[in-house]
Structures are given as C-alpha cells and as structure tokens.
Amino acid sequence: MGYHIINSSQELPDLIISDIMMPVMDGNTLCKKIKEDKRTSHIPVILLSARHATESKLQGLELGADDYVTKPFNITILVLRIRKLIELSRYNKSKGVIDPSPSEIVITSLDEKLIEKAIKYVEDNISRSELSVEELSSELGMSRVHLYKKLLQITGKTPIEFIRVIRLKRAAQLLRESQLHVSEVAFEVGFNNPKYFSRYFKEEFGVLPSAYQEKKGK
Known part of the structure; x- marks a missing residue:
C-alpha cells in the first residue's frame, strides 16, 4: 500500500484502512499525510496494529485516526465499525461544516x-x-x-x-x-x-x- 498525490479528477475513497507496520511508509505517517491534506482530511481512517500499548493507540489518535483496531480482530465487528464511520462521515458532509468567524455563529447545536x-x-x-x-x-x-x-x-x-x-x-x-x-x-x-x-x-x-x-x- 502506498500514498500518492491526489488529482482533482480522482474519486476519493469513503474510508481508509491501513496497517501500522508497512514498508516504505508506516501507517501513522500515512494517516498524518491524509489528515494534513485538505482534500483528504475528511476521510475516516482506521489503523490496524498488533500492538496493544496505550502509547501506540494514542499516537495514532493524535495523528487524526478515527479508530484503532488491534489484531487479531473480529471481522464482523470491524465491518460494523467501518459502516458506522462511513455513515457518520456522510452525515457530517451532508450537514456541512461550520466556518468559524469571530462573533458571528448562531447557537443551534x-x-x-x-x-x-x-x-x-x-x-x-x-x-x-x-x-x-x-x-x-x-x-x-x-x-x-x-x-x-x-x-x-x-x-x-x-x-x-x-x-x-x-x-x-x-x-x-x-x-x-x-x-x-x-x-x-x-x-x-x-x-x-x-x-x-x-x-x-x-x-x-x-x-x-x-x-x-x-x-x-x-
């Protein structure tokens, strides 16, 4: 699996799953690049790892990962997590985002x-x-x-x-x-x-x- 520059003509995925341990670029670095790119920052990212350490999970979440799954995992549970993240992402996209401006936001939620x-x-x-x-x-x-x-x-x-x-x-x-x-x-x-x-x-x-x-x- 690799990371490349996304052209405007390419379709973006609904969700990205990446193992943390990969050659050339590890999953944490991939996640960081995805979340730092304005074109892809909205895409949910699930990181997979055999590591159970809290520090490892925290590192992934700090880089913007939306979920962290340790191996071995139950495929049914993983599929449910995928569906929930995609549903949440589409819901947020349909609502639109709030463009913050000083003293101009009306409270509705x-x-x-x-x-x-x-x-x-x-x-x-x-x-x-x-x-x-x-x-x-x-x-x-x-x-x-x-x-x-x-x-x-x-x-x-x-x-x-x-x-x-x-x-x-x-x-x-x-x-x-x-x-x-x-x-x-x-x-x-x-x-x-x-x-x-x-x-x-x-x-x-x-x-x-x-x-x-x-x-x-x-």
Missing part, C-alpha cells in the same frame, strides 16, 4: 456551542502570541486529542489552524474598519512577526494585508 466558546476564548486572548492548543483544550474541558478530532470534524480545521483563522479574520475586520497600520494589526491579533502575518493572511484571503486594506478599508 451542542457542536456550535463548543465552537462559540472556543471562538470567544480565542477572541478574549487574541493579542497573546503564546496562546496555545493546550490552553484552549484546558479551557474547553477536553484533552488535546479530543479537541483535535472534534474541531477537525466540525470545522475541517486543526486546533492550530482554528486559532490562526480567528486571528486572521479579526485582522481582516481591523484592516477594513480601523486606521491601524498592517504591522499594528499583526501585533493586535497575536502575530509577533509581520512577515508571517502577511504570509498567512495571503493564504487565507488571496491578497497581502496591505492590498486588502487598500481595497476594503474605509
């Missing part, structure tokens, strides 16, 4: 309440560059692994990406509505390095913050 609380905490600490995933997970009362899986499931973003996009969307608001310079906006939303701020801003909005301010600003 427990998931959205979680996102609102996460957004509020990031907003309240947005100027602190040291704001971490560990701090956010502690505030939300869940483990880092649980937060990773939950945010990825709801928003399609990892916790680091979630914090960053809130910073960037707040920056866009400031660029549109305030008279602050780009470097001042960068520090206001927690970027100590304006160059990194400009790079991430362009990745999110397609233009440099200076051009965005010139076009959108008052």
